Amino acid sequence: MPAPSDILIHAHDGDYRVRVGDGTFTALMDASDDPVIVDAALVDAVGHPDRVIPFEAVESRKTLAGVEEIIEALRDRGVTRGRSLIAVGGGIVQDVATAAASLYMRGLPWRYVPTTVLAMVDSCIGGKSSLNVGPYKNLAGNFHPPAEVVIDPRFIATLDDEARAGGLCEAMKITFCRGDGAYARYLDLVAAMRTDGEGAAPLIAHALASKKWFIEIDEFDQAERRQLNFGHTFAHALEAATGFGVSHGIAVGIGTVAAERLAVAVDGPEHARPELVAEAVRLVRQAGDLRARLAALDRERFRTAFLADKKHGADGLHVILPAHGGTTQERVLARSDVTLRTLEQALDEAIAMMVDP
Numbered sequence: 001m002p003a004p005s006d007i008l009i010h011a012h013d014g015d016y017r018v019r020v021g022d023g024t025f026t027a028l029m030d031a032s033d034d035p036v037i038v039d040a041a042l043v044d045a046v047g048h049p050d051r052v053i054p055f056e057a058v059e060s061r062k063t064l065a066g067v068e069e070i071i072e073a074l075r076d077r078g079v080t081r082g083r084s085l086i087a088v089g090g091g092i093v094q095d096v097a098t099a100a101a102s103l104y105m106r107g108l109p110w111r112y113v114p115t116t117v118l119a120m121v122d123s124c125i126g127g128k129s130s131l132n133v134g135p136y137k138n139l140a141g142n143f144h145p146p147a148e149v150v151i152d153p154r155f156i157a158t159l160d161d162e163a164r165a166g167g168l169c170e171a172m173k174i175t176f177c178r179g180d181g182a183y184a185r186y187l188d189l190v191a192a193m194r195t196d197g198e199g200a201a202p203l204i205a206h207a208l209a210s211k212k213w214f215i216e217i218d219e220f221d222q223a224e225r226r227q228l229n230f231g232h233t234f235a236h237a238l239e240a241a242t243g244f245g246v247s248h249g250i251a252v253g254i255g256t257v258a259a260e261r262l263a264v265a266v267d268g269p270e271h272a273r274p275e276l277v278a279e280a281v282r283l284v285r286q287a288g289d290l291r292a293r294l295a296a297l298d299r300e301r302f303r304t305a306f307l308a309d310k311k312h313g314a315d316g317l318h319v320i321l322p323a324h325g326g327t328t329q330e331r332v333l334a335r336s337d338v339t340l341r342t343l344e345q346a347l348d349e350a351i352a353m354m355v356d357p
């Protein structure tokens with residue numbers, strides 16, 4: 001078994017290590033007796049029933065009430081100050097565990113084991129929690145980075161094709177935003193990864209090293225880190241407009257192509273990035289036939305959700321588009337019917353590429 005690789009992340013309240021490698025999860029569990037907040041679907045895979053607090057990973061429970069439930073379970077188990085926690089799961093468990101760890105007895109250190117590709121390559125670093133409030137997704141949250149992130153690619157083996165491909169869409173996006181060299185390396189590494197997670201460790205480490213640059217230079221999302229929203233304004237609107245029938249990572253894959261099409265429409269054909277489009281189409285098609293789900297797209301909801309994105313300003317609609325010569329740039333487009341029509345046309349072109357034979 002190859003030795004794990006370590007990445008050090010600098011955050012405002014201390015540095016933390018990300019360890020990537022096969023077998024790292026077992027080593028972590030054997031080395032501590034910390035209570036473990038676990039995605040309920042993974043309880044059997046995790047073992048250690050005496051230490052486990054199961055949490056059902058569904059969006060409707062990624063709420064303040066869900067956090068309260070975990071806090072209560074920690075109290076019931078007699079967890080005191082001076083202890084630390086482990087959380088095992090995808091982004092939902094990460095979000096509630098971040099919030100619970102930050103609030104329980106005014107904050108305990110915690111370690112995070114991401115179990116989806118999306119969480120492994122992206123959300124596990126950055127330290128943010130995002131909670132749903134009523135009908136609003138990710139409206140509330142805070143920063144409480146883990147003391148350590150432990151990534152064991154063996155968890156990938158039980159993910160379905162859509163979850164795996166969706167996570168890879170995020171890795172594609174991050175490395176594209178970082179620059180041509182990072183993106184070319186992503187293409188090499190993704191070709192070497194198997195669906196059971198074999199060969200995934202170098203790809204995960206590469207995506208995280210690419211994201212590290214953005215979050216260290218701009219931890220609180222004020223400037224450079226905003227580039228990572230590439231594809232996301234389209235993706236969030238697409239998720240909402242399909243009643244969340246398209247999963248987040250897959251929506252990001254479609255959103256990056258829509259953003260590329262928009263750049264060509266507003267900035268000219270030299271902004272086309274065929275190497276990005278080809279990879280996004282390859283990944284999105286792994287999610288299976290999306291025709292029915294995309295046909296259910298509600299245009300009015302798409303427009304409303306796109307316009308409601310919190311990244312827009314009084315000066316216009318803020319979108320991240322491919323820049324001429326590589327990476328991405330933030331562009332401000334006028335709030336107008338013409339812009340909305342252009343956005344929708346870009347989305348339609350992207351969707352056609354994903355579903356046409």
Ligand SMILES: NC(=O)c1ccc[n+]([C@@H]2O[C@H](COP(=O)([O-])OP(=O)(O)OC[C@H]3O[C@@H](n4cnc5c(N)ncnc54)[C@H](O)[C@@H]3O)[C@@H](O)[C@H]2O)c1
Pocket residue numbers: 039040041042057059062089090091092093094095115116117118119122123126127128129130138155156158159160163248
């Ligand atoms: N805080 C952040 O920085 C951040 C960043 C990106 C996304 N998110 C949030 O993350 C959430 C999405 O997270 P996600 O896509 O990682 O997954 P998830 O936590 O939503 O889980 C999706 C499904 O996969 C299952 N699952 C998890 N690991 C598995 C495994 N190894 N094998 C089989 N099934 C498994 C879960 O039980 C669940 O049914 C969204 O709520 C999103 O808002 C947060």
